[in-house]
Amino acid sequence: MTCQLCKQREATVHLTQIIENEMKKVDICDQCAKEKQLHDPTTFSLADLLLGLGSGKETEKAKDEGGEGDIKCPNCGFSQADFKKSARLGCSECYEVFAESLAGMLKGMHKGTQHRGKVPPKLRRGLETGAQLARLEKQLKEAIAAENFEAAAHLRDEIRAAKAAA
Amino acid sequence: MSVLDFLISPAEACARSGPNDKIVLSSRVRLARNLRTVPFPTHAKKADRVRAYETLVPAVRSLAMMGDDAFADSMEKLTALEKQVLVERHLISREHAAKGAGSGLVLNREESLSVMVNEEDHLRMQSLRPGMQLRQSWLALDAVDSALQEQVEFAFTPQYGYLTACPTNLGTGIRVSAMLHLPGLVLGEQINQIIQAVNKLGLAVRGLYGEGTEALGNIFQVSNQMTLGEAESDIVERLDKVLKQIIENEENARIGLLEKKPKVLFNHIGRAFGVLSNAHTISSKETMNLLSLLRLGVDLGMLPASRKGLVDELFLVSQPAHLQLAHPAKEKLGADERDLFRADQLRTRLAALEKPDHTKVVLPPAKA
Ligand SMILES: [Zn+2]
Ligand SMILES: [Zn+2]
Numbered sequence: 001m002t003c004q005l006c007k008q009r010e011a012t013v014h015l016t017q018i019i020e021n022e023m024k025k026v027d028i029c030d031q032c033a034k035e036k037q038l039h040d041p042t043t044f045s046l047a048d049l050l051l052g053l054g055s056g057k058e059t060e061k062a063k064d065e066g067g068e069g070d071i072k073c074p075n076c077g078f079s080q081a082d083f084k085k086s087a088r089l090g091c092s093e094c095y096e097v098f099a100e101s102l103a104g105m106l107k108g109m110h111k112g113t114q115h116r117g118k119v120p121p122k123l124r125r126g127l128e129t130g131a132q133l134a135r136l137e138k139q140l141k142e143a144i145a146a147e148n149f150e151a152a153a154h155l156r157d158e159i160r161a162a163k164a165a166a
Numbered sequence: 167m168s169v170l171d172f173l174i175s176p177a178e179a180c181a182r183s184g185p186n187d188k189i190v191l192s193s194r195v196r197l198a199r200n201l202r203t204v205p206f207p208t209h210a211k212k213a214d215r216v217r218a219y220e221t222l223v224p225a226v227r228s229l230a231m232m233g234d235d236a237f238a239d240s241m242e243k244l245t246a247l248e249k250q251v252l253v254e255r256h257l258i259s260r261e262h263a264a265k266g267a268g269s270g271l272v273l274n275r276e277e278s279l280s281v282m283v284n285e286e287d288h289l290r291m292q293s294l295r296p297g298m299q300l301r302q303s304w305l306a307l308d309a310v311d312s313a314l315q316e317q318v319e320f321a322f323t324p325q326y327g328y329l330t331a332c333p334t335n336l337g338t339g340i341r342v343s344a345m346l347h348l349p350g351l352v353l354g355e356q357i358n359q360i361i362q363a364v365n366k367l368g369l370a371v372r373g374l375y376g377e378g379t380e381a382l383g384n385i386f387q388v389s390n391q392m393t394l395g396e397a398e399s400d401i402v403e404r405l406d407k408v409l410k411q412i413i414e415n416e417e418n419a420r421i422g423l424l425e426k427k428p429k430v431l432f433n434h435i436g437r438a439f440g441v442l443s444n445a446h447t448i449s450s451k452e453t454m455n456l457l458s459l460l461r462l463g464v465d466l467g468m469l470p471a472s473r474k475g476l477v478d479e480l481f482l483v484s485q486p487a488h489l490q491l492a493h494p495a496k497e498k499l500g501a502d503e504r505d506l507f508r509a510d511q512l513r514t515r516l517a518a519l520e521k522p523d524h525t526k527v528v529l530p531p532a533k534a
Contacts, residue, residue, distance in 0.1 A: 076209060087332065091205035091206055102333060110395050111392045111395035112395020115323075116400075118398055120320060
């Protein structure tokens with residue numbers, strides 16, 4: 001069996017992983033394994049390697065799209081060709097520029113395509129304050145409508161405090 | 167100050183203990199983060215990398231959890247040997263060892279927190295603890311990340327989460343991993359089954375040392391692969407659950423070997439001791455595999471429990487950079503010289519070690 005990366009040497013490293021119920025298999029030679037840092041388990045990921053190989057359906061699609069006029073990131077100059085070659089992106093804006101080819105690729109790579117983890121603390125606080133303010137303002141309106149002026153005064157204080165804390 | 171003077175001695179580092187450390191050598195969590203306004207290091211121009219470096223190194227250093235005596239320097243200032251020592255200590259990646267100007271390292275005194283600046287991402291932060299401490303490692307790193315976000319703004323979108331140079335790290339940017347010593351499963355020929363089962367859960371298993379599927383020293387690393395679409399705590403919990411299962415499998419495999427093939431096992435361990443303490447030249451590969459058996463001997467009671475630290479230390483000091491460091495010669499040792507010196511070190515250090523005594527083995531109760 002020949003190596004899938006260099007297509008020259010005999011493949012001696014065989015890797016199998018099941019990602020999203022799909023069996024992915026890679027056969028590569030020792031030298032390519034070394035070059036791809038396959039021996040450093042902290043950095044290697046099979047999905048990463050497959051991306052470079054262009055063996056996934058989605059990467060094939062990305063390749064075809066790249067053929068018709070190369071898209072470039074206006075912020076950093078990274079091109080679709082760079083993306084295909086390195087399986088990396090150039091800057092945070094690249095994620096918007098290459099959104100189309102990324103979308104399919106991410107589906108096969110991850111558990112989902114919507115982030116469910118940690119949100120930057122500042123953003124989270126902002127969202128919480130926003131939600132809290134909306135709730136307080138609704139209560140204030142209701143209090144005024146009910147002519148409950150004592151509650152309304154209290155709510156105004158709370159709104160002022162929430163705005164100051166944000 | 168050289169990073170070598172900063173580092174804890176191998177003996178001290180290996181004397182540390184943690185929960186379940188007979189089987190789980192260490193737990194590690196890594197987070198990838200990038201500054202919002204600077205291109206990723208892999209694509210950045212030198213000026214941009216310098217900008218990221220100058221923003222991040224002081225910010226990380228100023229964090230309370232890094233202590234006021236952290237090590238912080240440019241990779242350019244480190245020698246190839248120093249970098250290799252850091253790799254062998256699991257404090258930086260191989261990729262980072264290849265970096266020079268514009269890349270940096272911040273390391274706390276305990277070596278539990280290590281932050282690589284301008285690796286593949288602007289930040290690769292790691293929390294490393296002995297034994298099974300995935301949750302604690304995550305919480306410690308989460309706190310570092312939150313504190314840092316009070317000072318700098320990371321690239322983040324509500325859909326994709328934290329943006330990384332490689333889409334495989336997107337979202338949480340988290341890599342949770344544990345280093346496992348699984349001689350029972352290897353000797354009992356059950357390891358492939360376990361690897362396949364773990365792979366099915368979307369987790370990767372690979373030998374920590376050695377090439378391809380070979381796992382020198384019976385040391386394996388289990389880690390998550392997917393980073394987007396799941397919360398950090400869920401990823402940590404899943405790995406934690408899988409580890410508990412593997413620990414149980416390994417314990418049962420050891421009991422099975424003791425019950426079914428005690429002589430085979432004692433023979434392996436006795437011979438490992440014989441070779442390690444008497445060899446005059448020994449390869450890294452043979453050393454790792456034999457030290458693994460010696461460690462198993464300690465776990466089973468054939469050697470005093472107090473010797474675990476010594477065995478772990480020998481694992482570390484048998485690595486090429488650590489050998490070079492201990493050798494009086496300034497010139498780089500060749501492979502043959504290294505094998506000779508490795509054997510010298512092992513003979514000296516093991517001269518005081520008790521002989522493995524199979525009559526001291528106590529069979530632990532099997533778990534269902
Ligand atoms: Zn090859
Ligand atoms: Zn870009």
